Amino acid sequence: MKIPSFLDAKKRNKCKTSIIRNYIVDNKYINIGLNKKYFIRTYGCQMNERDSETISGILEQMGYEKVYNYMDADLVLLNTCAIRENAHNKVFGMLGRLKNLKESKDIVIGFCGCMAQEKDVVEEIINNKKFVDFVIGTHNINELPRIISECGDDRIIEVLSNSDYIIEDMPSKRESKYKAFVNISYGCDNFCTYCIVPYTRGKEKSRLKEDIINEVKELVNKGYKEVTLLGQNVNSYGKDLGYSFTELLREVSDTGIERLKFVTSNPWDFKLEIIDLMVNRKNIVPYIHLPVQSGSNSILKSMGRKYTREQYIELVNNIRNRVKGCSITTDIIVGFPNESDEDFKFTLDLVNKCKFDGAYTFIYSPRFGTPASLIEDCVSFVEKEERLSDLNKLINKYSLESNEKLLDKVVSVLIDNKSDKDNMYVGYTDTNKLINVKCDYNCIGKILDVKVTCAKSWSLYGEVL
Numbered sequence: 294m295k296i297p298s299f300l301d302a303k304k305r306n307k308c309k310t311s312i313i314r315n316y317i318v319d320n321k322y323i324n325i326g327l328n329k330k331y332f333i334r335t336y337g338c339q340m341n342e343r344d345s346e347t348i349s350g351i352l353e354q355m356g357y358e359k360v361y362n363y364m365d366a367d368l369v370l371l372n373t374c375a376i377r378e379n380a381h382n383k384v385f386g387m388l389g390r391l392k393n394l395k396e397s398k399d400i401v402i403g404f405c406g407c408m409a410q411e412k413d414v415v416e417e418i419i420n421n422k423k424f425v426d427f428v429i430g431t432h433n434i435n436e437l438p439r440i441i442s443e444c445g446d447d448r449i450i451e452v453l454s455n456s457d458y459i460i461e462d463m464p465s466k467r468e469s470k471y472k473a474f475v476n477i478s479y480g481c482d483n484f485c486t487y488c489i490v491p492y493t494r495g496k497e498k499s500r501l502k503e504d505i506i507n508e509v510k511e512l513v514n515k516g517y518k519e520v521t522l523l524g525q526n527v528n529s530y531g532k533d534l535g536y537s538f539t540e541l542l543r544e545v546s547d548t549g550i551e552r553l554k555f556v557t558s559n560p561w562d563f564k565l566e567i568i569d570l571m572v573n574r575k576n577i578v579p580y581i582h583l584p585v586q587s588g589s590n591s592i593l594k595s596m597g598r599k600y601t602r603e604q605y606i607e608l609v610n611n612i613r614n615r616v617k618g619c620s621i622t623t624d625i626i627v628g629f630p631n632e633s634d635e636d637f638k639f640t641l642d643l644v645n646k647c648k649f650d651g652a653y654t655f656i657y658s659p660r661f662g663t664p665a666s667l668i669e670d671c672v673s674f675v676e677k678e679e680r681l682s683d684l685n686k687l688i689n690k691y692s693l694e695s696n697e698k699l700l701d702k703v704v705s706v707l708i709d710n711k712s713d714k715d716n717m718y719v720g721y722t723d724t725n726k727l728i729n730v731k732c733d734y735n736c737i738g739k740i741l742d743v744k745v746t747c748a749k750s751w752s753l754y755g756e757v758l
């Protein structure tokens with residue numbers, strides 16, 4: 294049994310990252326899943342979605358077949374998220390349903406992802422969730438075949454606090470044939486005081502540029518239209534290797550992929566040369582997700598964010614002035630410990646100045662082991678809820694305004710999937726706006742010119758020209 298420790302996760306050694314290549318599922322495991330079905334539920338961010346694609350790839354090499362209803366599965370995996378308390382609650386709710394299912398059916402239940410890196414969660418599973426057959430952390434999903442083969446009468450708990458290696462060439466079953474996520478770095482060294490990610494995902498490690506470029510080239514050859522480069526902080530990509538994100542972005546753009554995106558950008562590492570590149574390269578889409586978290590300088594300081602509201606606003610203005618039609622979205626936390634009314638007003642004021650195209654907004658959720666969770670807080674939850682509601686109203690107003698500007702305009706849309714509305718398909722504009730388009734099945738996977746006919750706060754409607 295290997296259980297993680299936050300103290301270990303905090304130790305960041307300067308040890309060079311090693312790369313493990315040519316991963317294969319050992320022959321002795323490849324028949325374990327024959328005639329068996331697996332179900333995987335993914336909670337949280339795109340990083341987890343990408344990990345689930347890798348997990349699915351491994352399971353399918355073991356012979357398992359994917360199903361979309363957990364009631365039909367022989368193996369159920371929960372790929373969990375730890376970012377806020379409500380993510381925890383959803384996972385524990387699902388575990389309750391799985392416990393019931395296991396009473397009527399012989400299934401294997403596996404627990405992985407960020408919650409598996411939390412010591413208290415693992416202990417809860419060990420002591421009170423005896424129906425969970427194995428727990429595997431974020432650093433060792435390569436060990437999945439062995440762990441599945443070994444778990445039976447014994448439960449297996451294998452979680453590493455950190456890792457100094459990157460495993461290349463893992464199998465992967467991508468969810469889409471047109472849009473792909475490509476990891477460029479793993480982990481985070483920023484330690485914003487509210488955030489659990491640096492503990493659950495470990496130290497920041499960049500993939501080699503050549504490996505990323507080769508992966509994108511392969512996707513282009515397979516007909517993929519869109520690539521999103523993924524990292525907790527894309528702008529610090531390459532610091533450990535001696536090259537920059539700008540260099541990487543330029544070279545990925547050279548592969549000729551039709552649409553290139555990147556998330557998540559960090560305001561204090563954001564180099565202006567990225568803006569130049571966005572202006573000059575047609576395939577880098579005009580969309581930037583730039584989490585601000587708060588509009589108050591004193592809260593930004595206690596959050597450990599290394600910029601001021603003035604610097605952030607200047608950056609947003611710079612992007613808007615230079616990258617035509619660029620859509621900028623953000624993340625905002627309300628109710629950080631001891632956030633005053635005045636601090637909150639600074640946040641509203643920043644939103645008024647930046648006029649975001651969209652935002653994800655959250656009530657602060659204390660995470661065990663993070664510095665902010667130790668701060669005594671004098672703000673009531675009701676007050677925090679009121680602030681969230683006021684903030685959301687303002688965010689909705691600006692996202693509607695931004696969408697209305699597109700009315701009667703022609704936008705470029707990658708059609709993704711059938712919508713639940715009749716004769717409608719869902720797609721995304723190059724500015725990452727969700728749009729329902731009247732078209733037919735043959736349009737899926739194509740980038741089309743669409744005329745916008747209706748604009749709502751969180752979506753657009755349109756017709757193919």
Ligand code: 5AD
Pocket residue numbers: 376377487488489584586624625626655656657658659660
């Ligand atoms: N409480 C609330 N929101 C959080 N986020 C990260 N940690 C917390 C927390 N403890 C939000 C941030 C981040 C997004 C992914 O989740 O806004 O950008």
Ligand code: SF4
Pocket residue numbers: 481482483484485488489490491525526559
């Ligand atoms: Fe968390 Fe800050 Fe790292 Fe983002 S940059 S993952 S908010 S610690």
